[in-house]
Structure formats: structure tokens, C-alpha cells
Amino acid sequence: MRVLGIESSCDETGVALYDGQQGLLADVLYSQSDMHNEYGGVVPELASRDHIRRVLPLIKDVLSKAKLSEASIDAIAYTRGPGLMGALLVGSCIAKALAFGWNIPLIGVHHMEGHLLAPMLEDNPPAFPFVALLVSGGHTQLIEVRNIGDYHLLGESLDDAAGEAFDKAASMLGLSYPGGPQIALRANNGDPQRFTFPRPMTDRPGLDFSFSGLKTFTLNTVNTHKQKNTLDEQTINDIARAFEEAVVDTLIIKASRALKQTGLKRLVIAGGVSANKRLRDSLTRRMSQHNIEVCYPRLTFCTDNGAMIAYAGHCRLVAGQRDEESLHPMPRWSLESLSKI
Numbered sequence: 001m002r003v004l005g006i007e008s009s010c011d012e013t014g015v016a017l018y019d020g021q022q023g024l025l026a027d028v029l030y031s032q033s034d035m036h037n038e039y040g041g042v043v044p045e046l047a048s049r050d051h052i053r054r055v056l057p058l059i060k061d062v063l064s065k066a067k068l069s070e071a072s073i074d075a076i077a078y079t080r081g082p083g084l085m086g087a088l089l090v091g092s093c094i095a096k097a098l099a100f101g102w103n104i105p106l107i108g109v110h111h112m113e114g115h116l117l118a119p120m121l122e123d124n125p126p127a128f129p130f131v132a133l134l135v136s137g138g139h140t141q142l143i144e145v146r147n148i149g150d151y152h153l154l155g156e157s158l159d160d161a162a163g164e165a166f167d168k169a170a171s172m173l174g175l176s177y178p179g180g181p182q183i184a185l186r187a188n189n190g191d192p193q194r195f196t197f198p199r200p201m202t203d204r205p206g207l208d209f210s211f212s213g214l215k216t217f218t219l220n221t222v223n224t225h226k227q228k229n230t231l232d233e234q235t236i237n238d239i240a241r242a243f244e245e246a247v248v249d250t251l252i253i254k255a256s257r258a259l260k261q262t263g264l265k266r267l268v269i270a271g272g273v274s275a276n277k278r279l280r281d282s283l284t285r286r287m288s289q290h291n292i293e294v295c296y297p298r299l300t301f302c303t304d305n306g307a308m309i310a311y312a313g314h315c316r317l318v319a320g321q322r323d324e325e326s327l328h329p330m331p332r333w334s335l336e337s338l339s340k341i
């Protein structure tokens, strides 16, 4: 089965074609980050308008890249949620209209299931079961994954998501949006000894996260230097380094606990923050000492993309699942509520 995947939950329009036999045939992406950068974060109304502009040209683009016509598409998968309502509506309207016009089946995909399954597109896909650390702009979750749709939430952020914390810390430091890659860049030239930031909620048992205290600590540090007029380039690098190390350490501590608690020996990391090199390197090093296999998507599939939606949709479609045309987008949607396949 050949599935067209459409992602439009936030500020990236992603389109891809996935074939059950041949794998990923083509994928294209348009990122709106330059447009939102001017405002310091995603402006939902602008995001929706831009998805409308991009989505059809991207669908034409993906077909031309794959050297296929629309007649070769067997089904459509689109991001049903969670995400920004207006942005989701664009993908869902286009997907429904095309499925109706082409008379083919349709499936609405959970965005985080897309992220979670993105490593399956790699050459050595992880086998079930595993622990997934999902770290994106909207979510920070540890999930016990027994199979597709068999998800048990082990812990999650009680406030900001890890990606959101990166974005806010970057904004405090005067860095551009999205903040994660900017913090990572500055952290490379930062002195790891100069500041020590807290590792929130690691001193007590449990698998939940909280990043608001770390955010306040970062803000106070930035403000102290602003008041003293000492927020120079090196200080920005040093704060970025301390912040990044604190987030990475916190994620590793909690992921290790989740593995211990479940007794599982495999860890999947996905979502935008999984593109962070320090996180990838540190996790791989730490987990190899405990014989834990660590799997990530390729860098371009850590952040939002159409390929993960096409793949997740394909898995459910081949299992016989279909969506009614009347289904509405789900801006909030629990991963645990999904059906097993």
C-alpha cells in the first residue's frame, strides 16, 4: 500500500510518500521558522495561513520527486492532533478532500505516535518492546511501548516541555526561534565549569519532569548579568552550556529510571529535542555501559516531518483501520487513548 502523509500540526508543512514494499519514496518539508522568528515564537494564525499556501505545491512536489501520479496513491494519512487547531484544520481539510476526490481511504494520525515510530524508517529499526523518550516542543513523555498503539505513560512534564524550555531559554538569551538548535550552537563554545544549573525533580523518586524551575533559574542568571552589564557573548555561551547540560542530564536520569522500572533494554528517543547532539552522544555513552540499545530517527526526522505521518498511517491502514470523514481534529489528544493494532 502506498500512503501519502501530510503533517501540519505546528510550523512545518511536511508531505511524504511511503510504500509498504519499497519504503519511503519521497519526502518534502517547508519550515515556517523564519516567518515566526520575527515574533519570537509560533503565531498560530500565521501558521495556518502558511500551511494553506504550501500544502498543495508540496504534494505536487513529492509526487514529482517520486516520479508518480496521484493515481498511484492508495490512501492518505494526515496529522489529526495534537497541535494548533487552525494548523490541524488545514491538513485535515486537504486530506479529506483528496481522499474523497480520489475515492481512497483516510486515516488521522496521532502526531506523537508519528514521532515515536519515526526510528522505524531507519535501517536497523528498534524491535518492540521499548521505552520511548518523546521530547518535542509540546511534549516530554516517557512511554512504555509494547507494540503499535500499546502505550503506557510512565511519566511526563508537569509544566513546560523540554523543547519549550529550550525555546524560552534561547529567547531570554536573545537567540532566535526555534531555540533548541541556537542553544546547542552556543553551548558548544560554552565553559561547562562556569555555571551549574539544577536538575529538576531528580532528587525524588518518580518519572515526571518539570522545567519551570530551571527556566526561572536561567532567567535569574540572565537578569543578574544584565544588571551588572556582563551578559557578553561568552556568558551567553556559558549559560547555554549550563542549561543544555541540565536538560540533558535530567532526561538521562529519568530515562534510566524508566528502563530500570520496566526492565526493558531498549530506548527510543524521538521528537525535536532528540536532534540535540549532546543528548544523543551522552545517552549513547551512558546506555552502552548498561547494555541498553539506543535508537533515534535520522536528524531530519527528529523534528516534524511528513514521513513519520505516512509511516504511522501505513501501519494502521494495513491493519485495516480507517477513519470516518466526519472526524474532527484533536488539538489535545492522549497517546494512551489510541487503539492497539
Ligand code: KG4
Residues within 6 Å of the ligand: 010, 135, 136, 137, 138, 139, 162, 163, 164, 166, 167, 178, 179, 180, 181, 184, 271, 272, 273, 274, 275, 276, 277, 302, 303, 304
Ligand atoms: O518535534 P518538533 O519539531 O515539534 C513539536 O512537535 O513540538 O520539536 C520542536 C522542538 C523545538 O522546541 C525546538 O527548539 C526543539 O524541538 N529542537 C531542539 C533541537 N532541534 C530542535 N532542541 C534542542 N536541541 C536541538 N538540536
Ligand code: ZN
Residues within 6 Å of the ligand: 111, 115, 136, 137, 271, 272, 303, 304
Ligand atoms: Zn512534533
